[in-house]
Amino acid sequence: MPKQDFHDFINNVEKMLNLKQPQAALDALENAPRNFQFRPDFLYLLGTVNGMLGNILDSIETLEEAVRRDRDYVPVYANLAMAYVQMGLMGHAWRHAENYLKRDPNDEYEAREQCEEVISIAKDEISRAANTYGVSLTKMRQAAMPHERAQICLQKEDLRGVLKETKTAIRLLPQWTSPRNNRAIAFFMHGRIQEAIAEMEDVIENIEPENVFALSNLVIFNVNAWQKEKAEYYAAKLRSLMITSSFIDGHTNKAIEAFGWLEDDETLGRVASNLKTNDILDDVSLYILGAGAANMGQFELAKKLFKKVSNKETRYTPLVKKGLNIVKKAKRRKQPLTGDNRLPTILFMHYWGQKIYDAFDKAVNQETFTGLKKIIDKYPHIGYSFKLMLWQDKDDELSIEAALNILADLGLPQAYAEVERFGISKYGTPHLRSQAFKILSEAGIIDANTPLHMWRDEKEEWAKVNFTQIEIVPYLKPTCSLKSQELIEKGIELSHSDEKDDLEKALSYFEQVLELDPDYPVALHNKGMILTKLERSEEAKTLFLKAVEVDPDYLFGHLTLARLAFFKEDDVELCQDHLSKILKAKQVVAEVFEGAMELQTHLAVREGEYEVAEKIVDMLIELDPDSEEFYTRWLERIQFLESLSGFQDFFKERYNNYHDLQFNKSITADEDLESCIDRVSKDRLKATMKAWGLSKKGKKAEVVTRIAKALANPVHLQDMITNGLSAEERKALAWVLEEDGLRSWDSFAERFGDVYDESPHWEYHEPETVPGRLQMLGFLAIGTLDNRRVTLIPRELRPLLGDIL
8 A cells, every 4th residue: 555645645634624624634633644643734733623623722732742843833833822822821822922923023824913912912911910919020921831731730630730830830929829729629629628628728818818719619629528517608708709799700600610519599590690791601600500590480591591502512511401491391380490300500520530430431331330439439529429410310310329329338427318318309210219218228327117208109199118128139140050050041941831841851951950969949949840830749849848948048939939828728827938038038039029029919918908909019010120021910910900809999099099190280271292291100101102103212301202203293193193093082182172272171071081990000001091092192181270170282283183183
């Protein structure tokens, strides 16, 4: 392959830039032959392209390398001057602008005017600082250089570099507080939080009592040190300054950040209202003020602030989008965002460096938090971040689980208090809230035998719940040899057959295992199961008993013996004895737990304890596994329970209560499609997704959007109306449309039937009534409007249905 010519390569990259393809140009430069990459003109072009793409720090580093390789390569100085201006590092900008003017007196590269302007701006800014501190311009300029190098080191997470450069800047100008602020932030980001606090306290006590950056940092550092009282002490001083002073530029942004960390919605809402211009605010401050305003019920103001940053991609982008969506819904209901619904006023990873972020990303993807705990041991200041993470996104189960684990690992009273607050909230899933109580129980914070006050999602009510500390796992690791494991797997595969030859072959595999290990309970139990299918029941029971004799903790054996006692021997006491072994275990395989709960339900029904049976069914529904097979099995079980006469009354009462709760939710006359769908729980929406042929994967917000898109698609809508609805259902929709898409529920139910005796669990029992099916398919929503119960067609569907019906 012929060698690539350097000048041809550079020309091709410049053509990409002329075609406004900077990313393609960067890709080409990063994949250039190695011998090109050390030339100053190559480095100059690479730095320029990085600057065009907003990678300013990369641009500066590359352009500085070009200078080191050739100090007489003139154009690089002008670009460096402009890059440093973008970063606000005016000392370096001034120096490089001067270098350009010295080396290009004839302005061959046409940058004289720009460089002269840079020098003028830098000189004005540094002169103002010199006047503030009562020193000469030369002295101020000397101190600015190491201070600015420290700022670059801070962005690169180079603690040693920050400490070295700030030491020089402070020696040159001891009364200058900015280097001390950088020094404190470096300490903080590297886990030396008490040193960070001490540095800022020194500024407040000995140099400048009203320094906004120092006060703001003291609020932030103390919050992250779980020292809320100290944070409030400095926040009070900061509030007083905001009333009596007029902040500018970074001062305002830093103060807003501090109140964001403090989660002080009242102050943030007041600041947002009083700001005469938000042009001085950075993107993070705009979000923080928007969140504070929204939490205080100032929805128009919040929307305005969020929209200013909605088209920008930053770490805060997901929160901005969430904020806009929540504000839209909250505005319609005219309710401030409080409790579990409030918007976070700071991103939990705000002060995470790249190493911390990478460790967290790896831990979540691998669902193991060992590596993350090592990072927290090294950087203890991020522990508080997990308190924020707990409440950042209720649909992000992995992040919530990570937060609970890390907070427990911190072992601080404040961390446990946050875990408890989560457990007694409506936030997250029932499983995660139970996980919180498990953590508290293991730590001795709560008594596992005392009933807990928990939110029941399926009933939408608070209830006292008995907490059983059992970890449900998909499987247990085998304790036998690899050869025995292979034989057992072969035997289990054949055990599902009803052919005698297959069962005999399976039996031989288990016997081979027992020849290697006569007391291996798994082999004893599985051999017994085969003998049961071969109608050798007495031999089978002997093996089941031996399995639990050699290993009293072998729970599969106890489950099988419990089933024999209940179904074959009518011995309730013996059944309960074997079940107790399962229910007292710390860790249970899911299959065993489900079987034990099924038997518990049968025992409760037998004794006429229908309320107990109901609670067991509710608990199992709350497990919410992803397996279709699991749902199928429980559909059969629930249908069985509903067929029992003793269950009819409590199921009917339960259904009525649930439907009452749905009707009691307020609704507007022009409720939009996504809001109507969002009124239904994610579990119930599984039936809606199935009816429309949609994927069930994703968070609830994704599911709602997916269903809304299917409903709003004219082709899909036409097909469902024509082929998916009965004539009576089409007639019902047309009748509602006659009154602009809204009817009273009483008149609708009188004509087309009621839903009150119908199961609300669509995922198990698809509705059969006209209103039930139309709700499930997303065509109708129910609620209360002006103190009357109504049903309505979502706003976007009305014109579409009008064209079809």
